[in-house]
Amino acid sequence: MKPLTLLAAVATTTALLAHISSSNGVASAAQGPTGTARIVVKVVLSGPAPPAVKVQTSADPYCAKVHQADPLFSQTVQVGTDGALIDSLVFVKDGVSGTYAAPKTPVTLDQKGCVYIPHVIGMMAGQPLEILNSDPTLHNIHPLPVVNAGFNIGMPVQGMKQTRVFQKPEPVFHVKCDVHSWMSAYVATFAHPFFGVSNKQGTVELTNLPAGTFQIQAWHEKYGVQVQSVSLSAGETKQITFTYKG
Amino acid sequence: MSSKLTKRLSVGSALCVVMWTLPASAADEPPSPRRGADVYRRYCITCHGERGDGAGEFAPYTTPKPRDFRQGTFKWRSTPSGSLPLVSDLERTIRDGVYWTVMPSFFPLNERVRRDVIAYIQTFSPRWTSDQPGMPLQIPPEPAHTPDSVAKGRAVYEKQNCAQCHGDRGAGDGPAAKTLTDDWGNPTVPFDLTKGYMKGGTTGADLYRVFMTGLNGTPMPSFVESIAPGEAWDLVHYIQSLSASQRAHSNQQVKP
Amino acid sequence: MNATIPGNTLSSLDEGVHMRRAAILSLSVFTLLVSLPRPAAAVPAFARKYGVRCTVCHEAWPVLNDFGRAFRDNGYRMNLGKDEPSVTDPAYWPVYVLAEPHFGFDLVKSHTGAGDTTLQKNGQFQTGLAVLGAIGTLGDHASYLVIPVAGINGLTLGFPTAEFRLNNLFDSSWLNVRLGNTEPDLPVSRVRDLDVTGAGLNAYGYHTPGSVSGFDMGGNQLGVEFMGHSRGSRTRYSVSVFNVTGSPEKNTNFNTPGVYGHATHKFMLTRGPLTGVEVGGFASYTSWPIGLPAATGSTTAAAALTDRKASTKYGGEVHGWFGSDALPVHAILTLLQGRDDRALFPGGVRDGVFNGGFLEVIANPILPLVVYGRFDFVRNRDQALPTRPQDFNDQTTYSVGIKHTFEFTTRAEYGLVVNYSLNQTKQGAQDGSDLSHHSLWAGIMFAF
Numbered sequence: 010m011k012p013l014t015l016l017a018a019v020a021t022t023t024a025l026l027a028h029i030s031s032s033n034g035v036a037s038a039a040q041g042p043t044g045t046a047r048i049v050v051k052v053v054l055s056g057p058a059p060p061a062v063k064v065q066t067s068a069d070p071y072c073a074k075v076h077q078a079d080p081l082f083s084q085t086v087q088v089g090t091d092g093a094l095i096d097s098l099v100f101v102k103d104g105v106s107g108t109y110a111a112p113k114t115p116v117t118l119d120q121k122g123c124v125y126i127p128h129v130i131g132m133m134a135g136q137p138l139e140i141l142n143s144d145p146t147l148h149n150i151h152p153l154p155v156v157n158a159g160f161n162i163g164m165p166v167q168g169m170k171q172t173r174v175f176q177k178p179e180p181v182f183h184v185k186c187d188v189h190s191w192m193s194a195y196v197a198t199f200a201h202p203f204f205g206v207s208n209k210q211g212t213v214e215l216t217n218l219p220a221g222t223f224q225i226q227a228w229h230e231k232y233g234v235q236v237q238s239v240s241l242s243a244g245e246t247k248q249i250t251f252t253y254k255g
Numbered sequence: 256m257s258s259k260l261t262k263r264l265s266v267g268s269a270l271c272v273v274m275w276t277l278p279a280s281a282a283d284e285p286p287s288p289r290r291g292a293d294v295y296r297r298y299c300i301t302c303h304g305e306r307g308d309g310a311g312e313f314a315p316y317t318t319p320k321p322r323d324f325r326q327g328t329f330k331w332r333s334t335p336s337g338s339l340p341l342v343s344d345l346e347r348t349i350r351d352g353v354y355w356t357v358m359p360s361f362f363p364l365n366e367r368v369r370r371d372v373i374a375y376i377q378t379f380s381p382r383w384t385s386d387q388p389g390m391p392l393q394i395p396p397e398p399a400h401t402p403d404s405v406a407k408g409r410a411v412y413e414k415q416n417c418a419q420c421h422g423d424r425g426a427g428d429g430p431a432a433k434t435l436t437d438d439w440g441n442p443t444v445p446f447d448l449t450k451g452y453m454k455g456g457t458t459g460a461d462l463y464r465v466f467m468t469g470l471n472g473t474p475m476p477s478f479v480e481s482i483a484p485g486e487a488w489d490l491v492h493y494i495q496s497l498s499a500s501q502r503a504h505s506n507q508q509v510k511p
Numbered sequence: 512m513n514a515t516i517p518g519n520t521l522s523s524l525d526e527g528v529h530m531r532r533a534a535i536l537s538l539s540v541f542t543l544l545v546s547l548p549r550p551a552a553a554v555p556a557f558a559r560k561y562g563v564r565c566t567v568c569h570e571a572w573p574v575l576n577d578f579g580r581a582f583r584d585n586g587y588r589m590n591l592g593k594d595e596p597s598v599t600d601p602a603y604w605p606v607y608v609l610a611e612p613h614f615g616f617d618l619v620k621s622h623t624g625a626g627d628t629t630l631q632k633n634g635q636f637q638t639g640l641a642v643l644g645a646i647g648t649l650g651d652h653a654s655y656l657v658i659p660v661a662g663i664n665g666l667t668l669g670f671p672t673a674e675f676r677l678n679n680l681f682d683s684s685w686l687n688v689r690l691g692n693t694e695p696d697l698p699v700s701r702v703r704d705l706d707v708t709g710a711g712l713n714a715y716g717y718h719t720p721g722s723v724s725g726f727d728m729g730g731n732q733l734g735v736e737f738m739g740h741s742r743g744s745r746t747r748y749s750v751s752v753f754n755v756t757g758s759p760e761k762n763t764n765f766n767t768p769g770v771y772g773h774a775t776h777k778f779m780l781t782r783g784p785l786t787g788v789e790v791g792g793f794a795s796y797t798s799w800p801i802g803l804p805a806a807t808g809s810t811t812a813a814a815a816l817t818d819r820k821a822s823t824k825y826g827g828e829v830h831g832w833f834g835s836d837a838l839p840v841h842a843i844l845t846l847l848q849g850r851d852d853r854a855l856f857p858g859g860v861r862d863g864v865f866n867g868g869f870l871e872v873i874a875n876p877i878l879p880l881v882v883y884g885r886f887d888f889v890r891n892r893d894q895a896l897p898t899r900p901q902d903f904n905d906q907t908t909y910s911v912g913i914k915h916t917f918e919f920t921t922r923a924e925y926g927l928v929v930n931y932s933l934n935q936t937k938q939g940a941q942d943g944s945d946l947s948h949h950s951l952w953a954g955i956m957f958a959f
Binding site: 360 | 567581590743745779780781787921
Binding site: 068069146147149150151153155158159160161162163164165166169171187188189190 | 335336338415416419431475478479480
């Protein structure tokens with residue numbers, strides 16, 4: 010082979026290899042679009058709110074003591090004023106594509122007063138989850154994902170902290186504490202940043218959306234899943250409501 | 256036939272026989288899932304099921320349930336909590352069996368049989384192709400088994416709050432014991448540490464691995480974040496002392 | 512159940528008479544063997560107890576594989592905390608049933624230069640029902656086995672197979688003690704033999720023609736066995752001390768002592784088509800009293816009975832396993848030589864010596880299917896009686912069979928078995944002509 014041809018071949022191969030290795034493993038997909046459109050979502054429970062269920066915490070003396078004066082109520086159905094349904098996860102199910110960088114700031118999951126705070130978490134795949142034990146009793150943090158790798162770590166010491174990362178996007182999965190069987194949390198990981206959990210007013214704001222048509226899904230632990238379609242032009246704000254029947 | 260020809264034929268056929276029975280190369284053959292499938296059908300299928308889902312013919316009649324291989328979740332490992340086991344972890348489980356369960360010790364079988372069946376078991380879960388096992392636990396050498404060590408171990412037992420599930424004397428009667436469920440939703444109980452033999456193996460190192468890596472798929476967590484390696488052996492000694500049985504004190508592997 | 516193999520003579524009567532007797536007796540015994548199930552072939556109770564099916568312990572039911580042999584050597588225990596009666600499900604009964612309804616056909620011919628004569632030809636359906644056995648664990652160190660053999664019409668024949676075994680004494684697998692009436696630790700077990708026609712394994716019970724010794728190495732012997740094995744039973748030894756079954760009436764106890772020893776080692780291979788090789792050696796030394804049985808109370812004749820003469824057998828075995836570990840081809844070659852002391856032969860001029868053995872090949876190409884064949888021979892080397900030609904009563908047996916299991920569960924197993932055997936005995940007929948015995952067994956084996 011002529012030296013020049015050889016040189017050209019080597020150069021091309023090297024360039025190709027460099028290009029392949031420099032891309033971050035994800036096939037050169039475009040950076041996902043963002044914009045200034047917003048959807049304000051309200052999640053409502055119609056009909057009378059079910060009675061709050063008190064949780065028995067006598068199995069652990071610390072938990073019993075904490076909740077003697079301040080009883081613990083089940084987090085499964087939490088209803089605010091005017092039927093606002095709290096702790097409902099709302100997110101864009103379809104309509105966005107592309108990669109979005111996961112933030113480096115962690116989401117915190119605290120084990121405090123023998124409950125998980127918060128009860129429902131939406132986070133990005135690859136974003137750190139900082140798990141904290143604020144109680145002077147043993148909790149074990151035991152998420153049960155199907156797509157991601159789970160774990161089960163004992164956290165017997167008050168103030169213990171550990172950080173874990175779920176690398177892959179995954180629909181809602183359960184987190185439990187085996188020591189305290191009433192403790193329950195839910196986590197979902199997303200490939201994009203367009204999600205939120207309904208607050209005490211039952212509202213979620215999905216911001217920085219690009220123009221387009223989106224499938225918006227609401228998930229509730231007890232009342233299930235609902236989907237709505239929303240079309241947005243650039244910079245537009247729309248309001249939608251998910252109504253669950255009690 | 257001439258004697259020369261006869262000689263050549265005999266030498267030739269002898270050589271053929273020798274070469275046919277000798278290994279083709281110095282290295283062991285790679286494990287074969289195809290041969291492993293034959294092994295599985297002969298030995299494993301009545302408990303672990305045709306689909307590797309732990310729902311074999313005998314599964315309804317035994318507790319704990321046979322392993323469901325489809326999630327890549329395994330109890331007895333040297334890798335971190337949530338991770339796939341090493342192949343050597345699976346080999347150990349198959350070779351030694353699991354005491355107090357119907358999982359037999361397949362030590363009498365050829366080790367190639369075990370390797371082949373592990374290769375077949377790996378075909379039941381896609382996790383073996385998408386994930387890698389984590390770094391195995393490094394176990395420091397065991398210090399002397401002294402009363403002092405046992406006392407220190409008791410302090411560790413209290414600090415880690417093992418009694419929540421295992422009870423103050425290790426009998427599996429802690430306050431949280433009654434509400435435990437495994438990953439598949441089956442009710443389960445904390446191990447009674449006074450029974451003598453441990454399930455995951457009868458040596459101290461096996462016990463060390465249990466609480467440092469946790470048992471995937473069960474409520475038993477890993478305490479690797481809160482127990483220092485130096486303390487861990489003390490805890491092993493303490494747990495061994497909970498059993499009245501002489502055998503629990505011995506670090507000799509008692510082999511079924 | 513002790514079988515008298517063709518050629519085994521009973522007493523020093525007129526040659527012609529006893530040959531006729533021998534022929535008839537062996538025929539009847541053969542027929543009987545054909546209709547009776549084998550005692551401890553496979554134990555479905557274990558399948559129920561541990562949730563395994565027959566293939567886990569049996570390479571090719573009823574031949575044991577490595578796992579089954581280790582289980583048996585451990586005292587029928589898995590040794591994983593689930594064996595004792597106190598932890599076993601109370602609904603579990605350690606009893607099992609073997610049934611073998613079949614069609615049996617026998618054809619016996621004698622051959623002379625002039626032609627063949629059919630001496631017997633009969634075929635019949637047999638119920639072959641039923642062996643009821645109980646085997647299990649009594650505790651940490653004890654196990655038991657009781658198999659009363661029931662014949663047709665509920666007759667019990669022979670002394671039931673029964674044993675009590677102390678396992679892993681001093682927490683060591685190297686010392687186990689078994690007391691009872693059981694088969695010695697043979698290279699190929701007669702009770703777990705694939706052949707169902709009762710043919711073959713002739714060398715076990717053979718004695719040079721004319722010997723009064725009735726020792727059958729392959730039959731139950733009442734005594735004690737010391738047995739030990741390494742973990743996984745790769746290395747095994749067994750020494751049995753017993754009173755020879757079938758010894759003549761005696762006034763003194765233990766007048767027919769015998770000892771049998773067997774040691775084996777299996778090499779596991781992890782490369783190449785050969786997956787395992789096992790080598791072993793065995794020997795038996797038994798004595799037999801000579802002289803006529805004494806009348807009760809007579810001391811003079813009793814003294815004669817203490818004159819015991821030795822009958823020995825010694826040999827070796829090689830096993831090879833080829834192909835897949837789970838679906839192997841298993842070949843077994845066993846060779847032995849037997850020697851009976853001259854004094855055991857009324858009119859004998861020298862020790863009687865014979866060579867014998869067998870080559871058996873068992874193939875298990877798919878799990879439900881077993882194909883097997885065996886070539887079995889006995890060749891007399893030194894006849895003790897001078898009038899006998901050297902090949903008098905030489906035996907050759909061919910046996911082929913096929914077994915197809917219809918269903919394997921942890922509760923029961925049943926399958927179709929077809930087995931053909933041909934036994935040829937030189938000068939085995941009453942008129943001195945060669946005898947050939949064709950036997951066909953076709954039926955169902957059912958175990959619960």
